Structure formats: structure tokens, C-alpha cells
Amino acid sequence: MTQEISIRKLSGTLGAEITGVALNNLSNEAFDTICNAFADHAVLVFKNQTLTHEDQIAFARRFGDLEVHPIVNGMDEHPEMIRMLKPAGESASFGVGWHTDNSFFEKPSLGSIVYSHIVPPEGGDTLFANQYVAYEHLSAGMKRLLDGLNAVHSAKYAYTSQSAEEKYAGKTAITYRRSESVYDEVTHPVVRTHPVTGKKALYVNPMFTIRFEDMSEEESKPLLNYLFEHCVRPEFGCRVNWDPNMVTMWDNRCVQHYAVDDYQAHERLLYRVTVNGDKPV
Numbered sequence: 504m505t506q507e508i509s510i511r512k513l514s515g516t517l518g519a520e521i522t523g524v525a526l527n528n529l530s531n532e533a534f535d536t537i538c539n540a541f542a543d544h545a546v547l548v549f550k551n552q553t554l555t556h557e558d559q560i561a562f563a564r565r566f567g568d569l570e571v572h573p574i575v576n577g578m579d580e581h582p583e584m585i586r587m588l589k590p591a592g593e594s595a596s597f598g599v600g601w602h603t604d605n606s607f608f609e610k611p612s613l614g615s616i617v618y619s620h621i622v623p624p625e626g627g628d629t630l631f632a633n634q635y636v637a638y639e640h641l642s643a644g645m646k647r648l649l650d651g652l653n654a655v656h657s658a659k660y661a662y663t664s665q666s667a668e669e670k671y672a673g674k675t676a677i678t679y680r681r682s683e684s685v686y687d688e689v690t691h692p693v694v695r696t697h698p699v700t701g702k703k704a705l706y707v708n709p710m711f712t713i714r715f716e717d718m719s720e721e722e723s724k725p726l727l728n729y730l731f732e733h734c735v736r737p738e739f740g741c742r743v744n745w746d747p748n749m750v751t752m753w754d755n756r757c758v759q760h761y762a763v764d765d766y767q768a769h770e771r772l773l774y775r776v777t778v779n780g781d782k783p784v
């Protein structure tokens with residue numbers, strides 16, 4: 504017997520939980536429903552899923568080709584999958600800070616699909632912020648100014664910090680490999696138009712956006728800092744509290760996220776794959 508698919512919003516502005524689907528056995532019709540819900544809600548949660556790594560990869564491939572991260576090591580047997588382990592007794596350091604995944608790529612990630620294995624008894628939530636709504640809430644004058652601007656994105660600060668050095672040294676649960684691409688600079692519009700919904704979204708984030716095009720970092724800082732705060736106002740967002748065996752997927756073209764580091768004593772293990780995206784326009 505097939506269960507009816509239902510969609511329940513997670514907050515007033517962002518996200519939805521979908522019930523009545525098994526992601527390891529999805530009809531084309533159910534997949535279309537998920538695609539429509541992804542366009543409408545940008546963050547989707549699916550509880551009580553039973554996925555092997557191969558199932559998770561196969562589900563993600565329905566959205567496009569998968570990325571192999573140039574710096575963060577994937578799993579030996581699945582290079583496109585990152586094993587996001589935070590051991591008990593350590594602070595979390597991966598994804599802690601507002602960002603959109605891989606905005607420093609020429610073609611940043613379309614979306615990320617994460618499956619949870621071990622979650623802390625409390626804490627370890629992921630926060631999300633809707634960047635369409637962030638754009639809509641700007642004044643007409645600010646929209647005009649930003650509509651004509653480009654910003655430079657780079658991983659050079661995010662992946663060269665002291666905690667990153669430990670990951671390059673292989674001393675941590677998540678490890679990095681050295682790549683010159685850390686220092687690459689790519690330019691994207693500050694306001695991007697979503698290729699599916701046609702809506703405008705702010706596209707700057709504090710982890711990877713380092714300055715406006717043709718401006719110094721110092722000159723860019725005041726306006727960027729204003730935007731970084733504005734982008735993640737609580738009214739624009741939702742909060743996902745993980746259960747084991749849960750999938751959360753998000754649209755990096757119109758959402759920022761933040762992994763909350765509030766569960767030091769406990770272990771957390773999630774698996775992430777990211778889907779290739781387009782050059783933002």
C-alpha cells in the first residue's frame with residue numbers, strides 16, 4: 504500500500520517536512536512532488552529513512568552530477584560523499600558559521616543532501632536562512648545598488664584557519680588535502696536569479712564572500728557586514744533538529760546554513776553529498 508505524501512512547513516518562511524516517501528524506492532511521481540516541494544520550500548526534511556550510501560548517492564544523482572570536493576576528503580569508496588563525523592569530547596568545526604556550500608566554486612553547489620546516522624541526545628541542530636526573503640526585505644534603493652554589484656568568493660580564509668591546519672595534518676575526523684584552489688577567487692553576482700523559480704536571492708555569505716569586485720576587502724567590509732547580519736535574521740529561517748536516519752536537503756542557490764556547535768560531549772555522524780550547480784546569474 505502506498506502512503507499519501509504530505510508536506511508540513513517548518514516555519515513561516517522556510518523549509519518543509521515530507522512524509523509518506525521512502526527515498527530508497529521513489530516513483531517518478533513522488534520524485535516530481537519532491538522537486539516541486541524543493542522549489543517551494545528550499546529545505547526539505549525526510550524522517551525515518553533507510554538508506555545505504557549507494558541509495559543516498561542514487562537519490563542525489565536524480566538532481567544532477569555529484570561533486571568531489573577539491574579540499575575536503577571524501578570517503579575512499581565514495582569520493583563524492585563526505586563523512587561528517589564529530590567525535591564525542593571535541594568541538595564541531597565543519598560548517599560552523601553561516602555559508603552556502605562551495606560558493607567559492609566557479610559553479611557552486613546546487614544542493615546538499617545529508618543523511619544522519621548518529622545524532623546527539625540534544626543540540627547539533629542546523630540553522631537555515633531564506634535568501635529570497637532576505638532580498639525582498641531590503642529597501643528599493645539597496646536592491647538597486649546590489650542588483651548591479653558582483654562579489655568575490657574564495658576559500659582562502661575558511662580553509663586556512665588554525666582548525667583547518669589540523670585537518671590538513673590528518674589529525675581530525677574530517678581531513679583536508681592541500682589544493683591551490685583554496686586561493687582561487689571567483690566572482691558571482693550579489694543578487695542571483697534562481698534558475699528554477701526565477702526569483703531573486705541574495706548571494707553573499709560570511710564564510711566565503713571576501714569583497715566586492717573592484718573594491719578592497721576594507722572598502723567592502725561595512726556593506727558586507729551589514730548584509731551578512733541582514734541575511735540571517737531569525738524571521739527568515741528555520742531550524743532542523745536531527746533524528747537518526749533522517750535526510751535533510753537544501754538549495755544552496757537560495758539558502759544559507761549554519762551547523763550549531765553545542766554538543767561537545769556527544770558524537771554526531773552525518774553523510775553529505777553535493778550536487779553540481781550552474782554559474783550564478
Ligand code: SIN
Nearest residue numbers: 597598628629762775
Ligand atoms: C554543512 O554541510 O555545512 C554542515 C551541516 C551540519 O553539519 O549540520
